Amino acid sequence: MFKERNIGFIGFGNMAQAMADGLLSKQAIRPEQIYVCAKNWEKLKKNADSRSVHPCRSAVEVAEHSDMIILAVKPYLIQEVTEPIRQILSEKIVISVAAGCPFETYESILAPGTHHLSTIPNTPVSVGEGIIICERRHSLTEEEFSDFKELFSSIALIEEVETSQLSVAGTLSGCGPAFASMFLEALADGAVKQGLPRASAYRLASQMVIGTGSLQLQTGNHPGAMKDAVCSPGGTTIVGVAELERHGFRSAVIDAIDAIERGRS
Numbered sequence: 001m002f003k004e005r006n007i008g009f010i011g012f013g014n015m016a017q018a019m020a021d022g023l024l025s026k027q028a029i030r031p032e033q034i035y036v037c038a039k040n041w042e043k044l045k046k047n048a049d050s051r052s053v054h055p056c057r058s059a060v061e062v063a064e065h066s067d068m069i070i071l072a073v074k075p076y077l078i079q080e081v082t083e084p085i086r087q088i089l090s091e092k093i094v095i096s097v098a099a100g101c102p103f104e105t106y107e108s109i110l111a112p113g114t115h116h117l118s119t120i121p122n123t124p125v126s127v128g129e130g131i132i133i134c135e136r137r138h139s140l141t142e143e144e145f146s147d148f149k150e151l152f153s154s155i156a157l158i159e160e161v162e163t164s165q166l167s168v169a170g171t172l173s174g175c176g177p178a179f180a181s182m183f184l185e186a187l188a189d190g191a192v193k194q195g196l197p198r199a200s201a202y203r204l205a206s207q208m209v210i211g212t213g214s215l216q217l218q219t220g221n222h223p224g225a226m227k228d229a230v231c232s233p234g235g236t237t238i239v240g241v242a243e244l245e246r247h248g249f250r251s252a253v254i255d256a257i258d259a260i261e262r263g264r265s
């Protein structure tokens, strides 16, 4: 479908650029099929020109040129930016990436009958290894949702969740990269302390995390069983596992998710 159709980004900041970069690098879409707008024209022009996508002066211009419109402004601006294009949006596919704006929010903002879907992507979409959480409740047709999944599965795992699970799913996938980056840094610090060059330590740490994640996704193995598989009795790995346990590694991660969710409620 998207071989002949256009995508518009209303708001072209970190998340929109990450999505566009992922789609372009995977050649899921051509630059001339992307229309973008933002607040600061000079900045937008620079960001659009560097990707050869179309910069637009207004959300109206983006919406008129696009079949699928991605709302990628901060959540508090969603109502303000959609108001002038309410009628145009009612004939398009509307995808929200704004955190905390589920189906119900758009039902009260958009024109009745507008086809819309609320999602939460994470930034690794820029390298085609992202996650896009989708609210199970949406008003896209089956064909539109299938087109959406076909296009965006080129850059992300698409996971459908209930409305009540959107927040925690977004926390895991959206805040997780910060936790994972801290883990990468700490692993590398430990290895550098023991004499491994810094660049090599980051490469090994990152590939180890990619490989472990891929192994889990491909086998469906329980993470506990994967841990057991590398812990031989009396061996070296279990010494490190015991040390992490002594420092409350797992409970610290669980508490981090709890703290974020508490802060949101």
Ligand SMILES: NC(=O)c1ccc[n+]([C@@H]2O[C@H](COP(=O)([O-])OP(=O)(O)OC[C@H]3O[C@@H](n4cnc5c(N)ncnc54)[C@H](OP(=O)(O)O)[C@@H]3O)[C@@H](O)[C@H]2O)c1
Pocket (backbone or CB within 6 Å): 010, 011, 012, 013, 014, 015, 016, 037, 038, 039, 040, 041, 043, 044, 059, 072, 073, 074, 075, 077, 081, 097, 098, 099, 120, 121, 122, 123, 174
């Ligand atoms: N970043 C993440 O990891 C992440 C993860 C999940 C969801 N999200 C969601 O993605 C959305 C965007 O976040 P972000 O991190 O990409 O923010 P951002 O980098 O600040 O980008 C926001 C964009 O909106 C533009 N904008 C501001 N006012 C506008 C207006 N009146 N009309 C059109 N565009 C306007 C900004 O333009 P100027 O730069 O010119 O001001 C900028 O391009 C948010 O709703 C957020 O909840 C982000």
